[in-house]
Amino acid sequence: MRRLREAIGLIAIAGAAALLLSGCAGGAAPAASGSATADAAFPVTIPSALGNATIDKKPTRIATWGWGATDAVLALGIVPVAIPSDDYSGGADKMPPWISDAVKKLGGPTPQILDSSAAEISVEELLKANPDVLLAPYSGITQKEYDAVTGAGIPVVAYPDAPWSTPWRDVITITGTALGMKTQAAAVLKRLDTLVSDAAAxxxxxxxxxxxxxxxxxDTFYMYLPADPRVEILEDLGFTTPRSVTDLDTKEGTFYTTVSHENLDRIDAQVIFTQAEQQSTLDEFLSSPRGQLIPAVKKGAVAAMVGAENVAAVSPTALTLPWALPTIVEKLAKATAIAKG
Structure with a gap:
């Protein structure tokens, strides 16, 4: 679980339907309709906390790094030439199902997998893919790594403000800008918003x-705050964050807080949303004395995502949201019925 927090920015584990891609991963947005339109968007300069990326012409060989950029590129109908390994929820091919499904759907060659197990990008490995640009708007890329990649002649689109802090919607918008596909990126976001609003309705x-x-x-009990993108999705579905949650915020992070076991009975929410890598781990928590301190757990009003793939997919991207939302909504509906029964 700690590995996933590191991989997607310490927020998380520690942040449905067939929308962007038909089925769980089909129907990607089409590429730019004409070269004249695409060329008109370039050159483009995208600022970041590490430096400005100037892209002279529409990239055709895109590499990605971090979380969400790969998904955004695929949702725009393009298969990247290189992507980071998913050592948490990826299978033997180091790709989670929503990404591998999208690659197959688009029919492109399988991307080169960049080893991200050490959370450090290898310039030598990256150069083997001969990319036109590296998209890393939601990542932990360092200034040293940024300088090394740009020094090798590859523009890098890094995070606007700080590592692992770019809002998931902005990742899609930044990706669209870098690829000369602003209109298509806006359409992706509109479809995602419609997906969530339809589920809420x-x-x-x-x-x-x-x-x-x-x-x-x-050893540590985490609780996520409204600034977490996954809590944002829950609130978009109509749920509210109670005062009992925000009152327990120790200000140790912007999107999460830890709660001591003696304070768990203060989490006064009608529904608990949680996750676990294995069902046995979840069962142990729900039946444990510490779990039973939480009123909603004691009542059984718990919605849980189980399994590494499902846990990772709760963090919204252009592909995980359509892939995971139906399951999330189904579990939330059952928990809400118990809470209000």
């Missing part, structure tokens, strides 16, 4: 129901 019982998103790590 189908479940009016969610509106006004209080929820707490927690993660029991045995």
């Amino acid at each position: 189908a479940h009016p019982e969610f509106r006004g129901t209080s929820i707490a998103y927690v993660d029991d790590d045995v």
